Amino acid sequence: MEAQLTNLLRRPATAAVRSCGTCTSLVLPNRTSQQVRQKSTVNRHKRALGVPPHPSFLTSPSKPSSGHIIYNPPSSEPNVLHTPFKFLPKSDPRRKANLPALFASVAPPAEKTPLPPMLPFLPGPNKPKIHHLTPDDVSEIRRLRAEDPVTNSVGNLAKKFGCSHLFIQMCTHAPKEHQEAHKARLAAIRARWGPIRAKAREDRARRKQMLLRGEI
Amino acid sequence: MKRIRVPSQLLAARPRATPACPHRAQQLCLSQRRSQSTSSEAAFEEVEETDLDAAPIDPAELSPRYPPLDPLSKQSARYPSPLPSRSLSSAKLAALHARLYLSERVPLQTLGRALVDSTADHNPQFNNTNLAFLGHTLINYHVSEYLMVRYPRLPMTIMYSAIAAYAGPAALHQVARSWGIEAAAVPGGEVDPGLLQFNASEAPVVPTTFGSRRSEADYLEKYKWRRGINSRVIFDNDFGEVVNTKARESNNGTLQPYGTPETRETAETAYANAVRAIIGSVYAHCGREAVKSFIQAHILSRTLDLSSLFAFRTPTIELAKLCAREEFEKPVARLLSETGRKSRTPVFVVGIYSGKDKLGEGAGPSLDAARTKAAMNSLKAWYLYSPGEDVRVPSDMLVEDAPAWEPAHIDIGEVV
Numbered sequence: 001m002e003a004q005l006t007n008l009l010r011r012p013a014t015a016a017v018r019s020c021g022t023c024t025s026l027v028l029p030n031r032t033s034q035q036v037r038q039k040s041t042v043n044r045h046k047r048a049l050g051v052p053p054h055p056s057f058l059t060s061p062s063k064p065s066s067g068h069i070i071y072n073p074p075s076s077e078p079n080v081l082h083t084p085f086k087f088l089p090k091s092d093p094r095r096k097a098n099l100p101a102l103f104a105s106v107a108p109p110a111e112k113t114p115l116p117p118m119l120p121f122l123p124g125p126n127k128p129k130i131h132h133l134t135p136d137d138v139s140e141i142r143r144l145r146a147e148d149p150v151t152n153s154v155g156n157l158a159k160k161f162g163c164s165h166l167f168i169q170m171c172t173h174a175p176k177e178h179q180e181a182h183k184a185r186l187a188a189i190r191a192r193w194g195p196i197r198a199k200a201r202e203d204r205a206r207r208k209q210m211l212l213r214g215e216i
Numbered sequence: 217m218k219r220i221r222v223p224s225q226l227l228a229a230r231p232r233a234t235p236a237c238p239h240r241a242q243q244l245c246l247s248q249r250r251s252q253s254t255s256s257e258a259a260f261e262e263v264e265e266t267d268l269d270a271a272p273i274d275p276a277e278l279s280p281r282y283p284p285l286d287p288l289s290k291q292s293a294r295y296p297s298p299l300p301s302r303s304l305s306s307a308k309l310a311a312l313h314a315r316l317y318l319s320e321r322v323p324l325q326t327l328g329r330a331l332v333d334s335t336a337d338h339n340p341q342f343n344n345t346n347l348a349f350l351g352h353t354l355i356n357y358h359v360s361e362y363l364m365v366r367y368p369r370l371p372m373t374i375m376y377s378a379i380a381a382y383a384g385p386a387a388l389h390q391v392a393r394s395w396g397i398e399a400a401a402v403p404g405g406e407v408d409p410g411l412l413q414f415n416a417s418e419a420p421v422v423p424t425t426f427g428s429r430r431s432e433a434d435y436l437e438k439y440k441w442r443r444g445i446n447s448r449v450i451f452d453n454d455f456g457e458v459v460n461t462k463a464r465e466s467n468n469g470t471l472q473p474y475g476t477p478e479t480r481e482t483a484e485t486a487y488a489n490a491v492r493a494i495i496g497s498v499y500a501h502c503g504r505e506a507v508k509s510f511i512q513a514h515i516l517s518r519t520l521d522l523s524s525l526f527a528f529r530t531p532t533i534e535l536a537k538l539c540a541r542e543e544f545e546k547p548v549a550r551l552l553s554e555t556g557r558k559s560r561t562p563v564f565v566v567g568i569y570s571g572k573d574k575l576g577e578g579a580g581p582s583l584d585a586a587r588t589k590a591a592m593n594s595l596k597a598w599y600l601y602s603p604g605e606d607v608r609v610p611s612d613m614l615v616e617d618a619p620a621w622e623p624a625h626i627d628i629g630e631v632v
Contacts (some may be wrong), residue, residue, distance in 0.1 A: 078577060080523050080596040086544060086573045087598050089625055115569060116550040119583055124548070211585055213527045214592060 133163060142172045149178040252300060252329075252341050295405035297337035297413060303328030308398075308410020315396060316494070321501045330493035333414035333486040334421045336403030344493035345421065347500070351492030352423040354499055355383045356454045358511045361609045364624075367522065369599050371630040372445050376456030377525050382515055384455055385422075388488035391514060397490060399483065412490050419478075420485035423492065427453040433460055504614060523596050531591040535568065535575075538598060538631045545571035547594070549587045552577060566590045599630070 088095040123129040141161060144152040145168075154168045161168075174182070193201070210216045292299055303309050303324040313327055326347075334343040359382045363375060370378065381387055392412070403413035430451050435441060436458060448456045499507040528534065532547075539547050547568050556562040566586035567577040576597050578589030603625055613621050 077579060077593070080576070080593050081600055081602070083597055083601045084573060084575050084594075086570060086575065087601060089601070089627075091625055092603065115572065116552050116567065119549045119551055119566065119587060121583070122549060211580075211588060212529065212531070212592070214524065214589075214596075 130162075133161060133167075137161060138171050141168060145172040145174060149174040250295060250299065250339075250342065292405040295337075296339070297332040297342055297403060298328065298405055298407060298409040300325040300328060300342075303409045306408055306410040308408055310410075312396065312410060318498065319502045319506065322497055323501070326497045326501065327494065328409035330497050331397070331409065331412045331490050332403075333412070333489055335415040335418040335482060335486065336413040344489060345423075347493035347496035348489040349423045349425070349492075349496070350499060351494065351496030352383075353425050354495055354507055355388075355492060355511055355515055356425070358508065358609075358611065359383045359515065360454075361611060362516055365603075365607050365609050366605075367600060367602055368625045369601050369627040369630075370522070371599060372449065373456070374522070374525050374599070376448070378520065378522060380455040380457075381520050381525075382518065385484050385488040387515075387518070388491040389484045391518075392487040392491045395491075397487065399486070412486060414482060414486035416479040416482050418482065420482045421489075422453075422485055423489070424453050424459055427451055427459045429459050433458060504611075508611060522600060526592070526596055526599070528592055528595065531588055531595055534631055535591045535594055538595065539570055541631065547575060547591070549590065551583070568594045595631075 085095070118124040141157055144157065154165050157168045158165045173179070190198075207216065292302065306324070306328065309324050309328050309331075313322070313324060318327070329342065330344045330347055332343045334340070334345045337343045340346060356379065359379055360375075363370065363378055363382075367378075397412050400407045400411040400413050403415055407413065428451055430436070430447075432441065436443070443452070443458070451459065453459050495507060495510060498510050535547050539545065547570050550567050550569055552565040552567045554562065554564045557564075562581060563579055564581075564583050564586040565577060565579045566583065566589075568575045568587075568590045576590050576592075576594030578586050578591075578593050580586035580589050607624070608622070610621075610624075612618060
């Protein structure tokens, strides 16, 4: 009990929150909750702000690291006005000159480094795109979707036929009533959003448009 | 040399004829009295005196104005724009002439006429309409030739925006402001000829060299109809904007309050037309080479970031179509580097590769955003291909002993 009391005195707010389940009639000590900065604490805070530099930025005279250059600030995006070699037209003098071949004798190209990894969610050599559906399958998808759009939802059909949601949506439209009911359901969900979530969704759409305009 | 409008001679031949519009008839009489002269000053003065004596003078106009702006104000206030002879004594006009480093061959009278917009003076012999038309054609020719040769792969929509960014009314308005051209509050014969004169209550007169009015023009605004790029090439003007010949409702000279969008548009067009007219007068008095270097110095030297004009809808699909068209390998997104994947602010750097060649790269806060940005950068790198900074334009061949022309690169067209 004594230990609990000292704890209360030291950290009143935390202790109050923690112990309010057990003791209901708690009287908080009459202290101002605002922290006051004194002369004695200034040095401590200043020292805490003085973050040492990252070790990669440090160069010691005893161990000169001539093997690499530190870019600080780091390199920026390549300029779009620099046309890749592949995009140069056949008539361009830069392509005709074939600069890499000219410099090959002076500075031979580095050893073949493997290409960077592909993005995980995209089809690649490990996960190739398969085109296994036939026109008959597509007409079957359409029939099923028209029959019962609730049971044969886009997700269910994609699972059944082993294709993407997008492909199902490209193949078929739901009946008009189903679309309207779906829209109404979505509108009801949207109406339940509070201001924070609504603003977040709106901002997300706006960010997407800004990205496509190259503004971010 | 004195030139009199043909319609006024016709009016003189039929003295009994009743003019359909009294306002118009008064203008025509005025044009009989004024003369557009740059050479024979003595003859001009003489004509001025005799004509003014002969013409019936309204006593209200002869009453003293306060403050007396000019010794000539009693006479010149009767005209819609300053007399050409007064240009010689305008300090503002001489300063503008010197500031633009114009040749001695461009007379001050022409420079003064270039500052009279057609909304201020309806008489085409005394306003800048014809000079502005000439300058508009010259500026657009040089700008579009430069963009065609320098950036041969620009899509048509970007081309339109780029031409408008160099030669459009907003850009030329800025040019005029940077030249120090100031506007008179109200146009009139008594104001300083060195001030730009336009009537803000009238509809702007835009020189249109190309395009025609669409039959569905009235519905475009109303129903927000889409204009395809093919129809824009055929029907629309040099900047890909709808040619709308329907005049704005003019409220008969009553001044509108300043700062409405309409008055702002009129002012912007008047400033732009003044720049065009000055360039047209440089061409008329000094020739082709002088106007080319003038446009180079004042219009084409302005900086425009072409890469900021692009907006894409589905950049990854467009890039895949481009690679298929050009028979490159399929574009593949690869993760070049990343930091802070599990943090609040991660950064992914994604590169787009076609085979072993990198086409572009982009950084973003998510893998998908970075991939989109990389695809956009690749497409921009394709569209913004340039044969070089010192590439020659067709008008370079007009000088004597020009070296033989090497054909410029013409692209097969944008990715559809």
